[in-house]
Amino acid sequence: MDARLTGPLIGAGATLLAACIWVWGGKLTGDDKKPAPAGGGAEQQRLADERRKVEDERRALEDERRRLQQDAERRKLVEERKQLEAEKARLAEARRRPSPAPVKPPAPKPVPETPPAPVKRTDPKPSSDVPANFSGTWVSQFDEEFQMVQAGSQVQFRGVDDLGASVAGEGVVKGRKVEITYVRVDETSRSTGKASLTLSADGKRAEGTYTNTTFGQRGTMILKRR
Numbered sequence: 001m002d003a004r005l006t007g008p009l010i011g012a013g014a015t016l017l018a019a020c021i022w023v024w025g026g027k028l029t030g031d032d033k034k035p036a037p038a039g040g041g042a043e044q045q046r047l048a049d050e051r052r053k054v055e056d057e058r059r060a061l062e063d064e065r066r067r068l069q070q071d072a073e074r075r076k077l078v079e080e081r082k083q084l085e086a087e088k089a090r091l092a093e094a095r096r097r098p099s100p101a102p103v104k105p106p107a108p109k110p111v112p113e114t115p116p117a118p119v120k121r122t123d124p125k126p127s128s129d130v131p132a133n134f135s136g137t138w139v140s141q142f143d144e145e146f147q148m149v150q151a152g153s154q155v156q157f158r159g160v161d162d163l164g165a166s167v168a169g170e171g172v173v174k175g176r177k178v179e180i181t182y183v184r185v186d187e188t189s190r191s192t193g194k195a196s197l198t199l200s201a202d203g204k205r206a207e208g209t210y211t212n213t214t215f216g217q218r219g220t221m222i223l224k225r226r
Contacts, residue, residue: 155180
């Protein structure tokens, strides 16, 4: 073939091959894809900005929390250091103070010998529980006559009252006081009672009260020794 025709044909073929490679190369790399709508890209960008903003706020809160913890720990350390310094100052002050001199106890004084005081003997006083003597014949303020017979602290009591009723009983003597329970019997009734009498210092008079527990009668009793 003539060299004058071969050169232009080779050049045209090379140009065509380059154009084909460019077209198919664009399809393989995605250059022929249609661009995304403008609205969708803006929304994605807004969401990305919001995510970054939330992440920034979270990191800021974490930083603030760590800062507050560090401040609290720092204040605690400062307070502990102040207490330690105060304790050290107190100990240093105590070491600087002189120790007090020991106090010697005074020497005991000699006690003069004195003869023992004489022991005074006192006669024992009679006990208030020692039974007084109620034995004898007694006359009441109503001219009633009663007999008392005493053996130790036990007393037998009997007599006739102003209405002619028979009265009999027994009692116990404690000191100068006697407690008597009695039975009164007349023609129509029978009743029980009790009396409490106290003997005078001279032993000639006994005074107290009586109670008829059956009929509820009460009164004063005064006896004189005959």
